[in-house]
Amino acid sequence: xxxxxxxxxxxxxxxxxxxxxxxxxxxxxxxxxxxxxxxxxxxxxxxxxxxxxxxxxxxxxxxxxxxxxxxxxxxxxxxxxxxxxxxxxxxxxxxxxxxxxxxxxxxxxxxxxxxxxxxxxxxxxxxxxxxxxxxxxxxxxxxxxxxxxxxxxxxxxxxxxxxxxxxxxxxxxxxxxxxxxxxxxxxxxxxxxxx
Numbered sequence: 001x002x003x004x005x006x007x008x009x010x011x012x013x014x015x016x017x018x019x020x021x022x023x024x025x026x027x028x029x030x031x032x033x034x035x036x037x038x039x040x041x042x043x044x045x046x047x048x049x050x051x052x053x054x055x056x057x058x059x060x061x062x063x064x065x066x067x068x069x070x071x072x073x074x075x076x077x078x079x080x081x082x083x084x085x086x087x088x089x090x091x092x093x094x095x096x097x098x099x100x101x102x103x104x105x106x107x108x109x110x111x112x113x114x115x116x117x118x119x120x121x122x123x124x125x126x127x128x129x130x131x132x133x134x135x136x137x138x139x140x141x142x143x144x145x146x147x148x149x150x151x152x153x154x155x156x157x158x159x160x161x162x163x164x165x166x167x168x169x170x171x172x173x174x175x176x177x178x179x180x181x182x183x184x185x186x187x188x189x190x191x192x193x194x195x
Contacts, residue, residue: 015160015167016174023158027175030114030140030156031182037112037138038187043075045107045137047099047128048116051169053080055116059176067180071188077106079128099128109136116176117141118168120148120159129153142175144168 020027034044044063046056056078063076079102080086089098103113113132117125120143129150132139141147141154144162151157160171 011164012167012170015162015164016171019158019160019171020174020178022161023175026156026158027178028182030112030158031179031186033138033140033156034112034114034179035183035186037110038074038183040110042108042110042112043077045077045079045103045111045113045132046116047079047102047113047125049122049124051165052116052118052172053078055169055173055176056080056114058173059114059180062177062180063183067177067184069184069188071184074183074187079103079106096123096127099124100131103128103131103137104135107132107135107137111137112140113137114140114142115150115154116172117148117150118144118160118165118172120145120150120157125150126153142172144172 037044046060048056057080060076060078063074065073079099085102086098089101107113113128115125115128120141126149129139139154140156141150141158143151143157143159147157147159151159158175160168162168
């Protein structure tokens with residue numbers, strides 16, 4: 001058992017280190033884009049399926065409430081949380097449209113859509129990115145494996161090069177926490193360091 005635990009730890013660290021080393025500049029660029037959206041009275045929309053849905057909700061909460069810094073709430077919304085909306089769309093239309101219809105209803109030009117998917121192939125995520133691009137949103141994706149179809153569609157795609165879902169999700173939440181930290185820094189602390 002201890003060997004299994006150590007092996008998982010080593011693999012997790014290696015996957016996260018490689019991802020951050022390769023994608024650090026993209027994480028910083030996305031933080032700038034999100035901060036710019038917030039200062040322009042725009043918002044961040046997030047979505048994903050399964051564990052990625054929980055991560056989308058987690059990150060939205062970090063922006064709306066607070067991450068580590070005491071600061072005003074920031075406009076972020078997880079598209080995974082309204083059960084009436086989700087089930088009515090899935091029932092009346094198709095599960096593939098549960099996020100795209102919300103993007104069409106709630107998204108506006110200048111907003112940012114961040115999708116989280118370990119495969120990059122989920123049809124409802126593909127359709128969400130399509131709807132966001134059509135509406136003028138900036139699209140970013142945290143992906144896994146080879147990035148799937150979403151890798152080619154998103155304005156900014158960050159791929160965790162692992163086929164193990166758990167390792168991909170661990171890297172995604174690390175990147176998400178980095179985004180929260182960087183956005184707070186950009187909006188509320190950077191000017192202090194520049195003066």
